[in-house]
Amino acid sequence: MDRTQLKQAAQPDAVRAALGANSEEIGHAADPHHPTGDAVDVRTAHYKGHDIVVRTRYEITVDGQPFDIHLSVANSGRVHYHGLPSRDFGSVIDLVQKAIDVFGDEFAADGQPAGHAGHQHGQGGDH
Amino acid sequence: MPGTSTARAVITDMAAIRSSITNNAEARENFVRGVLLLKDEFLGPTTADFGITGPAEPLSTYDLFTVWHHLAMGRLTPPTQGDRNAAHSGPVFLPWHRLLLLLELQFQRVLNDDNVGLPYWDWSDDGNLPAAQQLGATLWQATGIGGSGESVSDGPFRSDQFRVRIDSDRFGRLRATNRGLNRELGNDIATLPTPADVATALQLPEYDSDPWDRDATGFRNTLEGWIGPSGLHNRVHVWVGGDMAPATSPNDPVFYLNHCDVDRIWEAWMLDRGRVYVPDQSVSGDLAMHRLDDAMYSILIAQPITPRDVLDASDFYTYDKLP
Numbered sequence: 001m002d003r004t005q006l007k008q009a010a011q012p013d014a015v016r017a018a019l020g021a022n023s024e025e026i027g028h029a030a031d032p033h034h035p036t037g038d039a040v041d042v043r044t045a046h047y048k049g050h051d052i053v054v055r056t057r058y059e060i061t062v063d064g065q066p067f068d069i070h071l072s073v074a075n076s077g078r079v080h081y082h083g084l085p086s087r088d089f090g091s092v093i094d095l096v097q098k099a100i101d102v103f104g105d106e107f108a109a110d111g112q113p114a115g116h117a118g119h120q121h122g123q124g125g126d127h
Numbered sequence: 128m129p130g131t132s133t134a135r136a137v138i139t140d141m142a143a144i145r146s147s148i149t150n151n152a153e154a155r156e157n158f159v160r161g162v163l164l165l166k167d168e169f170l171g172p173t174t175a176d177f178g179i180t181g182p183a184e185p186l187s188t189y190d191l192f193t194v195w196h197h198l199a200m201g202r203l204t205p206p207t208q209g210d211r212n213a214a215h216s217g218p219v220f221l222p223w224h225r226l227l228l229l230l231e232l233q234f235q236r237v238l239n240d241d242n243v244g245l246p247y248w249d250w251s252d253d254g255n256l257p258a259a260q261q262l263g264a265t266l267w268q269a270t271g272i273g274g275s276g277e278s279v280s281d282g283p284f285r286s287d288q289f290r291v292r293i294d295s296d297r298f299g300r301l302r303a304t305n306r307g308l309n310r311e312l313g314n315d316i317a318t319l320p321t322p323a324d325v326a327t328a329l330q331l332p333e334y335d336s337d338p339w340d341r342d343a344t345g346f347r348n349t350l351e352g353w354i355g356p357s358g359l360h361n362r363v364h365v366w367v368g369g370d371m372a373p374a375t376s377p378n379d380p381v382f383y384l385n386h387c388d389v390d391r392i393w394e395a396w397m398l399d400r401g402r403v404y405v406p407d408q409s410v411s412g413d414l415a416m417h418r419l420d421d422a423m424y425s426i427l428i429a430q431p432i433t434p435r436d437v438l439d440a441s442d443f444y445t446y447d448k449l450p
Contacts, residue, residue: 001432001436001437001440001442001443003442003443005430006229006232006428006443007232007235007236009232009428009429009430010229010232010233010235010236011236012170012188014428014429015170015188015191015427016170016171016172017429018425018426018427018428018429019172019176019191019426019427021429022426023176025198025426026176026177026178026194026198026426027176027177027178028178029177029178029179029194029197029198029301030177030178030179030180030300030301030302031178031300041209042207042208067297068298069297069298069299070209071209072208072209072210074210074340074341074342074353075342076341076342078341080209080210080341081299082200082201082212082299082374083295083296083297083298083299083373083374084372084373085200085215085373085374085376086352086360086361086364086365086371086372086376087361087364087365088341088353098315099297102297102372102373103296103297106296106297107297
C-alpha cells in the first residue's frame with residue numbers, strides 16, 4: 001500500500017468519486033442480501049472416491065407468515081444466515097428463535113407478539 | 128520524511144501507534160472525537176443513493192463505512208453458495224478488515240493529526256475476569272464508551288449525541304432508522320475469550336485451507352471464530368450483542384475496537400510465521416476476492432487493493448504491544 005495515495009483516497013472528493021464509480025452497486029444496497037424463495041443450499045464432499053452432494057431447501061414460517069431467508073449449512077451441519085452473521089446454530093429452530101429475539105419488533109409488525117420491545121426502526125420489515 | 132503540520136506541530140509521515148483504549152486516555156479521547164466528528168460529517172450521499180425507500184436522509188462519513196461492511200457481507204463469493212462472502216467466512220476476512228480499518232485515515236483527516244491511531248480493545252484481558260466483572264469493565268463505563276441498554280444512555284455515544292441512521296432488517300436488507308445505539312452486554316453469552324484462547328490460536332501454523340470457508344481448519348477460521356471452542360472474534364460480537372449482531376455491526380464503535388484487536392492478533396501471528404497468505408491465484412476463480420492478488424471489495428476506495436498489499440502495514444501503523 002502506498003500511504004500517500006491512500007491518504008489522498010481518504011479525502012472527501014476522493015470518497016465521493018469512489019461512491020460515484022460504484023453507483024450501480026450501491027443503488028442496490030437495500031435489496032435482500034441473498035436470493036430468497038427457491039434458495040437451495042448445496043453441500044458437497046468427497047469420500048473414499050465418491051462425490052457426495054446434499055441439497056437442502058427450508059420453508060420456514062413464524063405464526064403462519066413466511067420467514068423467507070437463505071440459510072447455509074456447513075458440512076458440520078451447523079446453520080447460518082446473514083441476518084445474524086457472526087454466529088451459527090445447531091438447528092434451524094434455534095436460529096429462528098434467535099432471530100425473533102433480535103428482530104422482535106419486525107415479527108410484531110406482522111401482527112404477532114413481540115419477542116421483546118425491539119428497536120425503533122424507521123421502516124417495517126415486511127417482505 | 129518527518130515534517131510538521133498544524134499548530135500542534137504534529138509529526139507527519141510516520142506510522143501511527145495503535146494503543147489499548149483502556150490503558151491510554153489520549154487514544155480513547157481521539158477515538159471518541161474521531162467517531163463523533165465523522166458521524167457529523169456529511170459528504171453528500173443520502174439513503175436514496177443506496178436504494179432505500181422513503182425520504183432521502185443524509186448519511187455521514189461514519190455511516191458509509193457501515194454500509195460498506197453490510198454490502199461486503201451481501202456479496203457471496205461465488206454467488207452459487209451461501210457461506211463465504213467478500214469479507215467473511217473465507218481467507219480475505221483478515222486483510223479485508225485491515226482495509227476497513229483505514230477508517231483510521233479518516234480519523235487522521237478530521238482530527239488533523241497524522242499520528243492518531245485506532246485504539247484496540249484487548250477483550251481477552253477482560254475475559255480473564257469473572258463474568259459479572261466483565262460487564263463492569265473499564266471500557267463500559269461512562270468514562271469509556273458507555274454501557275449496555277436498548278438505547279445506550281451513558282458515555283460519549285449516548286442517544287442524545289450518537290444516532291444510528293441505518294441498519295439491516297431480519298432479511299438482511301439495509302434500511303433507514305433514527306434511534307440510539309443498542310447493546311446487550313453478556314446477554315447471549317456470559318464471557319469473553321481469554322488470553323489462553325488467543326495463545327492457542329497463535330500456535331496454529333497454517334493460515335487457511337481448503338475448503339476456504341466456515342469448515343476450514345487454520346488460523347483465519349479459528350480467529351474469525353467458526354471453529355474451536357472459544358469463538359474469538361465472533362464471540363465478541365455475540366457478547367456485545369445489540370447493534371453488534373447484524374451485518375451493520377460497525378454501527379457500534381466497539382466494532383472497530385474489536386477488529387483492531389483482531390488485526391493485532393493477526394499481526395502477532397505474522398511476526399511469528401512470516402507475512403504469508405493463502406490462497407494465491409493458482410486456485411479456482413470461485414475464490415475470487417479471496418486470493419492473494421485479487422482486488423478486495425470496496426465502495427469507498429477507488430484504487431484496487433489486494434490482500435498482498437496489506438500484509439505489511441508498518442508504513443501506516445504499529446501496535447504498542449502484541450499478544
